[in-house]
Amino acid sequence: MQTYKQTLYSLTEQTAYLSNKQTPSLKGLLKPFKGKGDFEVLEQQAQEAREGIAAMIQEINSLARKPPFSLLYASARLQNSQSGATHLRWVTKDLQGMGVQHWIDTMHHPSTPEHLLDELHTLEKLRITLNMQMSCMQFIMKQARECAAKIDAADEVLAQVRTSKI
Incomplete structure (x- = not known):
């Protein structure tokens, strides 16, 4: 049986990320x-990574x-956004305060x-890192969706122009 200490530290290891589906590196963005x-493939990959995070x-x-x-x-608690992203926030026991100051x-x-x-310090580093990764995946998904729509619009303009020139 793993203790909280072993489990917490195991999350800081690279192996915890390997259970997340192998996602493309930044090379997939720079092409x-x-x-x-x-763009739809990129959005899907970012969504899968977001689910792992x-x-x-x-x-x-x-x-x-x-x-x-x-x-x-205070303890770390989930905060879900309307966009579907999940973040960890520090919340007081009475749920009256939220933020890193707690x-x-x-x-x-x-x-x-x-x-x-040391465990609280590790927990805070994990919280910071995972929140950043969640935000990045959310941003990539949004950008990929918007770019796909713009490509679609550009394709429609080209088709209209070609049709009108016939």
């Missing part, structure tokens, strides 16, 4: 896009909701055990 289909965020949320983390002044307050709080400081 010529030949048509709408290329969301699964890791969910795992961290599950850990944060159990002792010893659930006993602290992580800082928890680190300084007299009731926070010394042996949890």
Whole structure:
């Protein structure tokens, strides 16, 4: 049986990302896009990566909701956006406050055990990284959708021009 410490640290390892579907590297962004289909493929790949990131965020949320983390002044909680993205936010026990300042307050709080400081630090680094990755995937999906629509519009203009010249 894994402890919270082993599970938390395993999420920082590259192997945690390998369970996420092998997604293309940035090389996939830095290529010529030949048509709408290329943008649709990019959007699908970003969505699959986003789902993998969301699964890791969910795992961290599950850990944060159990002792010893659930006993602290603040803990990491899920926040879902209208776009479908999931982020982790620091929230106080009474759910009245949200933000990184509550992580800082928890680190300084007299009731926070010394042996949890490294784990809280690891948790914050994971939260920052996964939130950034989630935001990047969300942005790529939005851009790919918008570019596919623009390519479609450009193709329609060309077709109209060709039709009118016949």
